[in-house]
Amino acid sequence: MDKLKILAFAGSTRKDSYNKQLIRLAAEVFDDTQVEITVIDLKDFPMPLYDGDHEGANGLPEKASELKKLMADAHAFMISSPEYNGSFSAVLKNTIDWTTRPGAVEGSVYQGKPALIISASPGGLGGLRGLRHLRELLGNLGVLVVPAQHAVSKAHEVLGDETSSEELKKILTPMVAGFVEIVKKFA
Amino acid sequence: MDKLKILAFAGSTRKDSYNKQLIRLAAEVFDDTQVEITVIDLKDFPMPLYDGDHEGANGLPEKASELKKLMADAHAFMISSPEYNGSFSAVLKNTIDWTTRPGAVEGSVYQGKPALIISASPGGLGGLRGLRHLRELLGNLGVLVVPAQHAVSKAHEVLGDETSSEELKKILTPMVAGFVEIVKKFA
C-alpha cells in the first residue's frame, strides 16, 4: 500500500513560532513506514487578505493554488494553531478561506478528510480556546477533526528544553498513532 | 452632556459588501441628537497579516495606530461581520488582533466597552454562526457584547430593495435604542 500523505503546518508565519516548533516535533512522532508527512511553512505561501474584489479581478492567488494542490494530494491534515485573543490567527483563517475558494483543483480539498489539531502557547491553557474555534471552522468545511487534541502550555519552557520535548513526544505518540489509524480508514 | 461616540465598521473590504451596506443602514437608525456615529471602511485601514517578526521589526503599523486612536476615542462599537466558512473574516480578525497590540495609546481600546454585532449574508442564516465566534472573540477582550444581535439572511434581496430596507430599519430601531441605553451607562 502507498504511504498515507499528511500535510502539516502551523498557523503562524513567525520565524521562531512555538507552533512551528510543535508541528515539527509532532511530525517526528509519526511512523514513517506508514506515513509521508510534509511540513510546510505558511511563510512560504503568502496571500493577500481575502477580499472578494481582489478575487473577482485576479482569481485565486498563485500561492493559494499551489497550496490547494498540496492539500488535494493529502489524505489528512495536522495543524498547530497559535491562539491570539482566544481564537485562531488571521493568517490561518486567511489561508483556509482562500483555499476554500474555487480554482486550481476540482471541488473541496477539505471535505471528508481527517485532521488532528494541536496548539502551543506560553500561557497556562496552551491555546486551548483557539482550538475550539478551529475545530468548528474545519468542521464547517466537512473536515473530520478527531476528538483527541493536545495544547502545550508554557510552550517556551517545554519546547526549549530537550527533556521536556522528549516527554511531550511521549504524550503525542499514542495520540498520533490513534490519528493514523483513523486516517487509514479514510485514505 | 456630550454625545456618545460610536465607531462602526464592517468586517469586509469588498466595495459592495452587504455588511458595509448593513452597517451604513444601521448607522442611520441611531438618534443623532444623542449619538455621534462614525462609520469607517476597513479598506482605508490596510494592515499586513499579523506576524510577530513584523511587529518586532516595525512596531505597530501606521493604520493600526490610527485605528487604535479612533477606537480609544469611542464609547462603544458596532460591527457588521461577514461570515466566511462559518466564522468571522480574516480581515476582521487581523484588524482586531493588531489593535490589541501595544502602541499608539495606553492600555486596551476594548476593555469594558459595549458592542453591538450584526451580520448579513446571502444565505438563509444571515451569518449567524460567524457572530458566535465574534461574540466570544470580543468577550475575550473584555468587550460587553450586548445579547441582542441581528443577522440579515438573503441580504441581496433585503439590502437591494428599498421597501425591505425600510422594514429592516424598523427591526433594527428598538435594538439600536436598547444598545444606546446600555452605552449611556458605560460612557
Next chain:
Amino acid sequence: MDKLKILAFAGSTRKDSYNKQLIRLAAEVFDDTQVEITVIDLKDFPMPLYDGDHEGANGLPEKASELKKLMADAHAFMISSPEYNGSFSAVLKNTIDWTTRPGAVEGSVYQGKPALIISASPGGLGGLRGLRHLRELLGNLGVLVVPAQHAVSKAHEVLGDETSSEELKKILTPMVAGFVEIVKKFA
C-alpha cells in the same frame, strides 16, 4: 458481515415531540440490509437528576445501567436534539452524564464511535444552535460526530405533512448513507 448496530434517540421525553418524530423518520431512511437501527424513547429510561451524593449512595441508576449496555452494544449513535434556550435539553444532558459514569459495562460507551446529530424545532433555525453544544459535548467524550447534520425548521409544518415528510426523507437519505459509510469504517 453482521449488520451495523445504530442506537437512535431523541433528547425529549414529550409524547408528541418533534424530535421523536424526526428520529423515527430518519430511522426509516437507513438501508436495513446493512444496518439494524434501534430507536429508543428516553421516557423509558427515567433517571434522577445527576447528583454525586445520589451516585455515592446508590451507584448507577438501573435505567442508566440498562442504557449503557445498549450503548456499549451499538457501533454508532443517531441523536435528534431539541433546543431549549439555544442549547440541548436537560434530559439529554442528564442521560449522557449518567451514562459516562462508571458501572454496568467496562470503559466508555462513547469513545471512538461515530454519531450523527439532527434536530427539529418550530422556529426558523430548526434547533441549529443546540446542535453546536451537543457536538462539543459528544466530542468531549471522544465521539466522532460527523460534520454533516440537519436541522428541520418549522417542524410542525414539515413533520405533520406527508409530502413534506417525504421530501425531508430525500434530504436525509444521502446524509444517512454517508454516515453509514463512516460507521462501517469504525465498526
Next chain:
Amino acid sequence: MDKLKILAFAGSTRKDSYNKQLIRLAAEVFDDTQVEITVIDLKDFPMPLYDGDHEGANGLPEKASELKKLMADAHAFMISSPEYNGSFSAVLKNTIDWTTRPGAVEGSVYQGKPALIISASPGGLGGLRGLRHLRELLGNLGVLVVPAQHAVSKAHEVLGDETSSEELKKILTPMVAGFVEIVKKFA
C-alpha cells in the same frame, strides 16, 4: 439608595460540592453595605426533568415558581457552575429551562440583568469549558454575562485550605467589585 440584590447559586446539588463552597466564598467578598447577596442551594429547589407534557398537565412546578419570584426580585445573578463532560450540569440546565417557562411572574426573570459566572473543579482547567456553554446559554436569555470570570482549578486543594482560600478571595475581590459597578448601572 436600596441595596443591590444579587441571587447566587451553584449548579450542583451535591452536599460538599466545590461549586457550593466557591459560591459561598465568593459571596463573602461582596461589599455588604452596597449589596444584599442571597445564596441559595438548588437542593432546596427540586424540579422534575423538564418535559412539555408534564408542564402541560401540571404547569410550572412549585419550586420553579418560588425560584422565579426570587429571580424576579434580584438585580443580578452569580452562578458557580460545575463542569460535567465539558459542559454545564443537567441540574443547572433544568433549573434555567424551567425558570424561563411562563408562570409565577410576568415576563422574563433574566432579560437585561447582569451575571457573573465562576467555576471550580478538581482538574487543571477549573471548569473553564463549561463556563463557555453557560455564557452562551445565559446570553440567549438576554443576560449580560460580564466578560470577567474565574475558574478555580485543583479545587480540592484550594477550597480545602485556609491560606489558599484567602488568596482566592483576593483574586475574586477586584472581579466582584467590577461586577458590582456594572450591576449598579443596570439596577
